Amino acid sequence: MQTATHMLRTGQRGALFQLQMAQRDLRNSFGRIGLAWSLATHDVKSRYRGSVLGPFWITLSMGLMVLGIGILYASLFNIPLAQFLPYVALGIVFFGVMTGVINEGCEAFVLASGILSQTNLPMLTFVWRTVFRNLINLAHHMVIVVAMLTLYGYWGKADIPLAILGVLLMLMNVSWASLLAGIASARYRDVPQIVVSIMQFAIFMTPVFWLPDRFGKHQVFLDYNPFYHLLHAVRGPMLGQPVSGLTYTVLIAMALVGWTLAFLIFARTRRRLVHYL
Amino acid sequence: MTGASITCTDLTIRFPVYGADAKSLKKALARAVNVGGVLGRHAGVTDVTALSNVNLRLGAGDRLGLIGHNGSGKTTLLRALSGAYEPDEGTIEVQGRIASLLDLGLGIDPSATGYDNIRLRGRIAGLSSREIDERMDEIADFTGLGPFLAMPVKTYSAGMQGRLAFAAATAVECDVLLMDEWIAVGDADFQKVAHKRLLKLVERAGILVLATHEAPLLKLYCNKVMKLEGGVASEVVDIRRLDELLKT
Numbered sequence: 001m002q003t004a005t006h007m008l009r010t011g012q013r014g015a016l017f018q019l020q021m022a023q024r025d026l027r028n029s030f031g032r033i034g035l036a037w038s039l040a041t042h043d044v045k046s047r048y049r050g051s052v053l054g055p056f057w058i059t060l061s062m063g064l065m066v067l068g069i070g071i072l073y074a075s076l077f078n079i080p081l082a083q084f085l086p087y088v089a090l091g092i093v094f095f096g097v098m099t100g101v102i103n104e105g106c107e108a109f110v111l112a113s114g115i116l117s118q119t120n121l122p123m124l125t126f127v128w129r130t131v132f133r134n135l136i137n138l139a140h141h142m143v144i145v146v147a148m149l150t151l152y153g154y155w156g157k158a159d160i161p162l163a164i165l166g167v168l169l170m171l172m173n174v175s176w177a178s179l180l181a182g183i184a185s186a187r188y189r190d191v192p193q194i195v196v197s198i199m200q201f202a203i204f205m206t207p208v209f210w211l212p213d214r215f216g217k218h219q220v221f222l223d224y225n226p227f228y229h230l231l232h233a234v235r236g237p238m239l240g241q242p243v244s245g246l247t248y249t250v251l252i253a254m255a256l257v258g259w260t261l262a263f264l265i266f267a268r269t270r271r272r273l274v275h276y277l
Numbered sequence: 278m279t280g281a282s283i284t285c286t287d288l289t290i291r292f293p294v295y296g297a298d299a300k301s302l303k304k305a306l307a308r309a310v311n312v313g314g315v316l317g318r319h320a321g322v323t324d325v326t327a328l329s330n331v332n333l334r335l336g337a338g339d340r341l342g343l344i345g346h347n348g349s350g351k352t353t354l355l356r357a358l359s360g361a362y363e364p365d366e367g368t369i370e371v372q373g374r375i376a377s378l379l380d381l382g383l384g385i386d387p388s389a390t391g392y393d394n395i396r397l398r399g400r401i402a403g404l405s406s407r408e409i410d411e412r413m414d415e416i417a418d419f420t421g422l423g424p425f426l427a428m429p430v431k432t433y434s435a436g437m438q439g440r441l442a443f444a445a446a447t448a449v450e451c452d453v454l455l456m457d458e459w460i461a462v463g464d465a466d467f468q469k470v471a472h473k474r475l476l477k478l479v480e481r482a483g484i485l486v487l488a489t490h491e492a493p494l495l496k497l498y499c500n501k502v503m504k505l506e507g508g509v510a511s512e513v514v515d516i517r518r519l520d521e522l523l524k525t
Binding site: 191 | 292293294295300301302303305355356359360361362363375377379380386388389393396397400401403405406455
């Protein structure tokens with residue numbers, strides 16, 4: 001049994017105490033990581049209850065989008081389908097993970113208000129729940145990825161361990177963004193719309209549907225786009241493209257700075273979060 | 278066994294209540310830009326002192342009834358004991374496993390079946406999936422809902438939801454049970470079994486804190502009573518002095 005058997009809580013004791021409490025929340029959320037997983041599997045199951053294909057419905061619609069955009073843009077830009085289709089497919093699938101974790105992060109705390117207002121469950125459990133839910137969805141969408149890599153013979157070139165490292169770096173980054181989105185959305189109810197707009201803007205500014213090699217001297221647009229680095233670290237190795245040291249430097253630095261900032265804000269607002277809801 | 282205990286010293290809880298304006302980032306930004314404008318900086322935010330200087334000491338076997346008008350702080354005290362609200366001043370110490378039945382909605386997913394909701398609640402209460410499977414028959418039996426458990430919870434009546442929530446929450450051996458008002462859900466049959474289960478909890482040297490307006494319920498379950506008025510608590514008195522407390 002993991003239920004609290006002893007609790008000692010004291011009032012406001014300054015910033016250091018708040019930080020310790022936030023660390024305790026983090027520890028407890030990892031201690032009960034199985035709970036986040038159970039909540040996530042429940043979410044997926046209940047969202048697709050009664051439908052024959054389950055989450056594969058989303059996979060199906062995503063697959064159709066890949067085919068539509070892939071074939072259209074390939075002929076518009078005169079790019080061979082064998083090169084462009086897998087590129088777009090991986091782009092849409094993995095950008096979808098980022099949008100999913102960040103957009104759904106907005107409601108992580110809001111939807112859990114019933115639970116949070118009568119238990120002492122760790123808050124961060126609900127961030128991990130969002131991440132896990134999107135990982136479960138990704139597992140379904142991997143059908144598209146595997147099909148593309150097989151169909152166009154990328155398995156020889158693909159560097160899977162490096163791609164997995166890319167996925168981990170992506171998760172480390174989108175999870176802090178998800179936490180921040182969750183805190184901000186709990187406090188300000190118009191934040192989710194803003195977050196959705198930002199993510200929509202990002203998908204068009206990032207080479208998801210188009211190839212980055214057309215940039216030439218405007219390369220800066222890529223170098224300063226965090227989403228490009230996030231996506232490239234996953235998609236590059238799978239398609240046998242080189243990933244530069246700059247990308248890894250950006251991702252690691254962003255994860256460190258982002259988590260520090262997000263954790264400090266979390267420590268500052270943790271006690272108040274339940275009252276925001 | 279070590280007995281359960283609850284100790285609150287000088288417990289004060291204040292929290293901001295946000296109006297519709299204060300919940301909009303756009304309006305907040307507009308206010309920040311428009312420094313010294315007509316709108317105050319904290320427009321729409323009201324600080325409420327929900328509890329002030331509450332002192333409470335409960336030991337094994339105590340069954341405390343909380344009385345007081347709506348908004349007097351009963352629910353806030355229960356939420357604070359559950360660990361959801363942290364004190365602004367003073368301390369709370371609770372020893373023992375806590376089960377809170379403050380809101381029927383805890384972990385209840387209306388579109389999921391009764392079985393799924395029991396599982397969800399059990400996981401939130403700290404049971405492992407295997408422990409839940411082991412107890413599922415017993416819990417299902419206790420709800421008395423039979424074949425309805427395979428149906429979505431949104432098709433349940435309030436009484437049925439109450440049965441489900443009560444059965445699932447008390448399936449975990451808890452030492453401290455926090456309940457708000459709604460114990461009266463369910464029909465006479467269910468009241469009887471629920472009553473038995475509550476008595477068992479008390480026999481195990483647990484603690485019950487129950488907020489209710491109904492004097493008969495208080496007399497049935499509680500041996501002590503405390504009155505809250507505007508966040509200020511009265512002394513904890515014996516249940517036999519309930520009438521005195523109600524009059525003041």
